[in-house]
Amino acid sequence: MSKKTLTLMSKDKQLFNIEEHLAVQSVTIRNMVKEDGASSVIPLPRVDSETLALVIEYLNRQQAPEEDEDYVKKFVDERGEIPTLLELAQAALDLDIKKLMDAACMKVADLIKDFTLEEVREALRIENDRTPEEEKAIRDEFQWAF
Amino acid sequence: MASLLRTTIEKIPDHLLSNIFIRLPAKVVAQMRSVSKPWNALLSQLSFIKSHLHRSIHNNDENFVVVFDESTFTFTAHPSKSPHVKLPNFIQLPVADPSDRYLRHELLDSVNGLLLLFSYHLRDFDCSLQIWNPSLSALLEIPDAGEKLLDNFLFGFDPNTDDYKVVRFSYVGEEPEVFMLVHVFSMRKGSWELTKERFPSQLVLFGEEVCGDGHDGHLHWLCYADKEMKLQTIVAFDLGVESFSEMRLPLPVLRNMDCRKNVLGILAGKVCLMSCVKDDVCEVWVMNEYGDVTSWAKHHLFSQFSCDITPLGFTLNDEFLFAFNNVLAMYDPVTSKLSQEKMASPHQHPTKIENLPGELLSEILIRVPAKPLARMRCVSKPWNALLSKPSFIKSHLHCWMHANDEIYLVLANGGLCVPFSITAHLSRSPRLELTNFFKLPLTISPSESQTVRFLGSVNGLICFCYQSDYDHFADHITSYSDLVIQIWNPSLSTVLTLPPCQLLPNRFSDCTNVYFWFGYDPKTDDYKLFKLISRFEECLQVEVYSLRKDSWGLINQRFPSHVTQILDVNKICVDGCDGRLHWLGSIGNERKLVTMVAFDLGMETFSEISLPQSFIDHNERRCTLGVIAAKLCLLSCTKNFKCEVWVMNEYGVAESWVKHNVLSDLTGVYFPYGFTISNKFLYTTFEDDGVHLYDLISADTKIMGTGGIQRVMPIKIVQYVESLVWMAPIRSS
Numbered sequence: 001m002s003k004k005t006l007t008l009m010s011k012d013k014q015l016f017n018i019e020e021h022l023a024v025q026s027v028t029i030r031n032m033v034k035e036d037g038a039s040s041v042i043p044l045p046r047v048d049s050e051t052l053a054l055v056i057e058y059l060n061r062q063q064a065p066e067e068d069e070d071y072v073k074k075f076v077d078e079r080g081e082i083p084t085l086l087e088l089a090q091a092a093l094d095l096d097i098k099k100l101m102d103a104a105c106m107k108v109a110d111l112i113k114d115f116t117l118e119e120v121r122e123a124l125r126i127e128n129d130r131t132p133e134e135e136k137a138i139r140d141e142f143q144w145a146f
Numbered sequence: 147m148a149s150l151l152r153t154t155i156e157k158i159p160d161h162l163l164s165n166i167f168i169r170l171p172a173k174v175v176a177q178m179r180s181v182s183k184p185w186n187a188l189l190s191q192l193s194f195i196k197s198h199l200h201r202s203i204h205n206n207d208e209n210f211v212v213v214f215d216e217s218t219f220t221f222t223a224h225p226s227k228s229p230h231v232k233l234p235n236f237i238q239l240p241v242a243d244p245s246d247r248y249l250r251h252e253l254l255d256s257v258n259g260l261l262l263l264f265s266y267h268l269r270d271f272d273c274s275l276q277i278w279n280p281s282l283s284a285l286l287e288i289p290d291a292g293e294k295l296l297d298n299f300l301f302g303f304d305p306n307t308d309d310y311k312v313v314r315f316s317y318v319g320e321e322p323e324v325f326m327l328v329h330v331f332s333m334r335k336g337s338w339e340l341t342k343e344r345f346p347s348q349l350v351l352f353g354e355e356v357c358g359d360g361h362d363g364h365l366h367w368l369c370y371a372d373k374e375m376k377l378q379t380i381v382a383f384d385l386g387v388e389s390f391s392e393m394r395l396p397l398p399v400l401r402n403m404d405c406r407k408n409v410l411g412i413l414a415g416k417v418c419l420m421s422c423v424k425d426d427v428c429e430v431w432v433m434n435e436y437g438d439v440t441s442w443a444k445h446h447l448f449s450q451f452s453c454d455i456t457p458l459g460f461t462l463n464d465e466f467l468f469a470f471n472n473v474l475a476m477y478d479p480v481t482s483k484l485s486q487e488k489m490a491s492p493h494q495h496p497t498k499i500e501n502l503p504g505e506l507l508s509e510i511l512i513r514v515p516a517k518p519l520a521r522m523r524c525v526s527k528p529w530n531a532l533l534s535k536p537s538f539i540k541s542h543l544h545c546w547m548h549a550n551d552e553i554y555l556v557l558a559n560g561g562l563c564v565p566f567s568i569t570a571h572l573s574r575s576p577r578l579e580l581t582n583f584f585k586l587p588l589t590i591s592p593s594e595s596q597t598v599r600f601l602g603s604v605n606g607l608i609c610f611c612y613q614s615d616y617d618h619f620a621d622h623i624t625s626y627s628d629l630v631i632q633i634w635n636p637s638l639s640t641v642l643t644l645p646p647c648q649l650l651p652n653r654f655s656d657c658t659n660v661y662f663w664f665g666y667d668p669k670t671d672d673y674k675l676f677k678l679i680s681r682f683e684e685c686l687q688v689e690v691y692s693l694r695k696d697s698w699g700l701i702n703q704r705f706p707s708h709v710t711q712i713l714d715v716n717k718i719c720v721d722g723c724d725g726r727l728h729w730l731g732s733i734g735n736e737r738k739l740v741t742m743v744a745f746d747l748g749m750e751t752f753s754e755i756s757l758p759q760s761f762i763d764h765n766e767r768r769c770t771l772g773v774i775a776a777k778l779c780l781l782s783c784t785k786n787f788k789c790e791v792w793v794m795n796e797y798g799v800a801e802s803w804v805k806h807n808v809l810s811d812l813t814g815v816y817f818p819y820g821f822t823i824s825n826k827f828l829y830t831t832f833e834d835d836g837v838h839l840y841d842l843i844s845a846d847t848k849i850m851g852t853g854g855i856q857r858v859m860p861i862k863i864v865q866y867v868e869s870l871v872w873m874a875p876i877r878s879s
Contacts, residue, residue: 013298045266046250069550090506101509109513117524124502126526138524144640145520 006033007041008056010049015041022059027096046094051087054079058100072103082108082123255301262301262312275299277310277333288312288331289338304363304385309334311385313365315345330388343389348372349381362436366410366417378408380417395419396431396442411459413445420457428457428468446479508538512545516606516637516868536671539870543605546868547823553580553866554822555636556837556850557600557608566598566610570866573822576839576850583866584636600862601631601675602664606869608634609664609675631662631675633693637868647677647689647698658686661712667725667747670694673871674747676727678705680712690750701750708733709743709754713769724797728755728771728778740769744798756800758792772820779806781818789818811845819863828863837863 004020006029023042024030032042044052063071079085085108092101112120121128130138139146254262259281266273275288298315312331326345329338350370364382371377371392377400380393399406399421407422419431419442430446433439448455448466458467458474466477475486511519511533519542523530532538552573560566570580590598594612601609611631631644658681666673673693679686685705691698709731726744733739742755761769761782770781780792780803789809796802809827819828819837827840836849 045252086502086506089509090503093506093509105506105509106513108510112510112522113514113518117521120522120525124507126502126529129526129528130524135524138530142520142523145517145523145638 008052009041009043010047010052011045012049014049014052016049016052016056018056018059025059025097027098029095044091044095047091048087051084051091054084054088055091055095055097055100059097068099072099076100076103076107080107080111082111085111086124254299257301257303257310260301260310262299264299275312277301277312286333289336300365300367300383302363302365302383302385306363306386307334309385313383313385314338328383330385341388346381346390346392349379349392362415368408368410377403380410380419391437393417393433393437394439395421396439396444398444399429399431407456409457409459411457413460414464418445418460420459422455422457426452426454428455430466448477451475451477451484504532508532508541512538512542515546516542516635516870517639519870520638533870542870543867546606547865552823553583554850555603555608555864555866557603557610557862557864559600559861560596560598560612562596565592565595566600571850573824573826573839573848576848577836579851584639601662603862603864604664604666604673605871606635606637606865606867607664607673607871608636608864609662610634611662631691633664633673633675635869635871636866638870642693644675644691645697647691663727665725665727665747669725669748672747676745676747678712680705690747699750703751706731706743706752706754709741710734712743713740724776730757730769730771742771753798755794755798758800758803761792770818770820772818774806774821774825779821781820783816783818789816807842809840809842812840823865837861 005017006020006023008016008018008023008029010016020033024033029042047055058072058075061068061071061075076085076088079088085104089101089104089108092098092104112123115123120126128135249265249267252264254264256262259279261278261280263276263278264273265276277286277288278284300313300315301310302313303310310333312333314329314331316327316329318325318327325347328341328345330341331338348371350372363385365385366380366382368378369381371379378395380395382391382393383389384391394400395408396419399408399419402423405424409420411418411420413430413432417433417436419433420428421431422428426449428446428448429444430448431442432445433442435441446466451468451470453470455475456469458469460466461476464479466479468475468477473486475484477484511522514522519533523533554571554573554576556567556569556571558567568586570583572578572580590612598610598612601611603609609631611629613629633642633644634640658679661678661680663676663678664673665676671694675691677687677689677691677698679688685707688701688703688705689698690701711732713730713732725747727747728745729743730740731743733741740757740761742757744753744755745751746753757769757780761780768783772779772781774791774793778794778797780794781789782792783789789812790805791807791809792803793806794803812829814831814833816829816831816838819830821827822839825842827838827842829838829840830836831838834849836851839848839850841847
């Protein structure tokens with residue numbers, strides 16, 4: 001018996017094939033398949049093709065359950081760039097793939113935990129909205145944390 | 147005066163009136179329609195609407211470049227004269243429920259100030275397609291038309307029929323028999339219709355972006371001319387007669403197609419092609435005679451930007467709009483002036499850039515340990531607000547509490563000539579002791595350190611006390627002089643010293659005992675320390691410290707008087723998490739019967755809960771309370787050390803006690819401590835020094851090496867949790 005294949009479409013309208021039993025690791029996709037099993041193409045309007053390719057690679061992994069955790073860790077470790085990780089995490093969040101989301105967020109958290117404030121702002125593109133005086137005041141307030 | 151003015155205006159000739167009105171914003175004009183019938187007639191005239199539009203489009207000062215950020219769904223407007231100026235909230239999405247985080251919006255196309263807006267819901271994939279006039283705040287819902295998520299839409303205006311049309315491209319069929327259907331929605335007719343002419347079958351719709359521009363009644367976009375997707379061509383759709391035609395690209399562009407990035411646009415009213423030869427060189431070709439492919443002429447060559455640019459189009463003032471490195475830029479070829487704005491460019495990946503969606507940000511930050519996270523409050527004001535939210539602190543705590551590999555602290559009280567000790571162990575390899583795991587915050591002298599007693603721990607906070615005058619041989623506090631009580635957050639390395647209790651007898655007689663329990667009440671989000679003083683068999687006084695109030699208060703309700711002895715005062719390792727403290731106590735002078743007393747930390751009241759019938763006579767069994775899978779449980783050992791676990795399935799309902807497990811694998815003499823958060827059973831034995839972790843499912847036992855400390859003094863085993871509970875550090879400073 002041949003396995004059923006689903007086609008996923010990225011935001012930039014590229015098509016990706018994946019076997020249904022692998023795709024339903026995503027709770028979002030599982031719900032969609034449940035609702036209308038006949039639909040041949042599943043649109044993912046928030047995920048770009050680069051990121052979707054990564055997600056597909058992850059969903060297609062052939063790991064024994066006991067090695068799975070190490071695999072996910074390695075998978076995100078190899079994509080150590082924060083912008084890629086953010087895209088991946090957002091996609092996993094939208095698609096509701098818990099392990100991947102956990103690992104991608106954990107990796108970003110691990111990276112930024114040793115950053116200086118300036119580095120955190122730069123990595124996540126946060127604007128410093130405090131004047132130097134305000135910044136000094138809040139740093140003094142939380143001096144114990146530094 | 148007013149009446150004079152009105153008569154004067156009504157006499158003004160229509161052409162003058164309209165000359166005035168075209169200078170007013172659309173919203174105001176719309177309101178003026180109700181002034182009088184002649185005005186309504188004038189302002190509804192097609193020619194007036196056209197002139198008004200024409201003027202607002204070509205009025206030099208009031209051109210805006212509107213950028214839609216797809217990650218936050220917000221519009222930012224930039225006046226073209228001074229593009230560095232950002233006008234946020236210039237227009238706002240007409241969304242029914244802006245707080246619905248699963249609702250997504252896409253701006254598909256725009257013509258004559260009307261926007262084609264596509265919204266869909268991430269959970270149920272409910273989609274809607276709307277034509278929106280932001281200047282009038284008017285919204286037209288386009289009736290449903292099939293599986294819209296897969297389709298491409300274009301939006302254009304046909305001046306000949308004065309009609310706005312939405313063109314929908316949808317693929318039907320399955321590979322290899324896929325063909326394209328084109329439907330047209332006419333705003334005039336209010337319905338969809340399939341075009342009579344079929345879309346040229348040899349053409350493949352350009353995947354990446356379909357670029358409309360229906361100003362002159364034609365929509366144009368790039369297509370692949372062959373199935374191999376090598377050759378590109380322009381397809382035009384006449385919105386009036388609804389037919390397709392094809393126009394080839396300039397020959398030099400066709401000759402080296404491979405490495406080019408092509409974008410269609412309108413320059414000075416003519417169709418133009420922006421073609422990037424290399425990443426940083428962009429040619430602009432203009433078709434001077436519409437429809438005549440021999441009239442293509444190279445108009446501009448932009449090579450001065452020396453970066454990888456993505457052309458977006460031209461403004462009405464012929465300024466070149468393009469994006470590079472997440473920057474939106476506008477270049478005026480006449481003055482060679484370049485203005486740029488760092489922003490989420492609509493043609494790149496918005497989430498890679500600014501405005502991390504709040505949900506994702508929380509998911510990341512709850513995984514950052516407490517100490518660096520405390521520092522990150524200084525990153526920005528919104529971060530400070532997020533990190534101070536009780537709901538965030540709770541999620542953070544929950545995330546760390548249920549982390550893959552829990553960390554356990556073995557807290558051993560100090561004793562005669564033995565200082566207190568704390569060791570940390572991973573639940574997966576508990577034999578190893580983690581060194582330098584946290585810094586002890588205590589400024590305690592060696593003699594005082596022998597008096598340290600751990601009173602309890604909840605949510606990563608540890609409560610302990612020490613004093614200089616102490617009875618080392620008692621397993622409870624018997625004197626009260628110089629007693630210092632502190633709450634310590636090891637993950638933040640912060641300590642709070644509690645104020646002295648209200649009633650402090652200097653020294654109790656020998657038979658007076660003081661007990662402490664520490665707990666958290668989720669209802670009031672408060673940490674409380676419960677103090678009970680008893681003498682002989684009578685409870686003398688109950689006092690509760692509230693971290694929120696930072697003060698002690700006496701409890702008026704008496705401890706149930708028939709309970710004469712509290713059992714197992716030091717053994718409970720997990721308690722007080724659900725807002726209640728629990729004790730087993732024996733009843734009456736004979737102390738044969740056992741009952742359970744609960745104290746509600748929120749209401750500050752006592753209640754009594756019956757034990758299973760077979761337990762009430764405690765002489766037969768040794769009982770310990772615990773928590774398993776968030777439910778209260780009773781660990782009961784018979785005289786031959788067969789341990790049963792009873793769970794109260796419904797809180798407070800005595801009939802709901804159920805025998806959950808019999809720990810028949812365990813042999814010998816052992817002392818139960820309770821369960822960990824991952825439901826491992828903790829116990830000690832006479833045979834070795836360690837604390838045993840017994841996995842109920844795999845029946846596997848691991849031993850925490852504790853260097854024999856628990857043989858000397860009572861120990862508590864608590865989970866180490868990264869905890870952001872801030873109150874302590876802020877107030878101690």
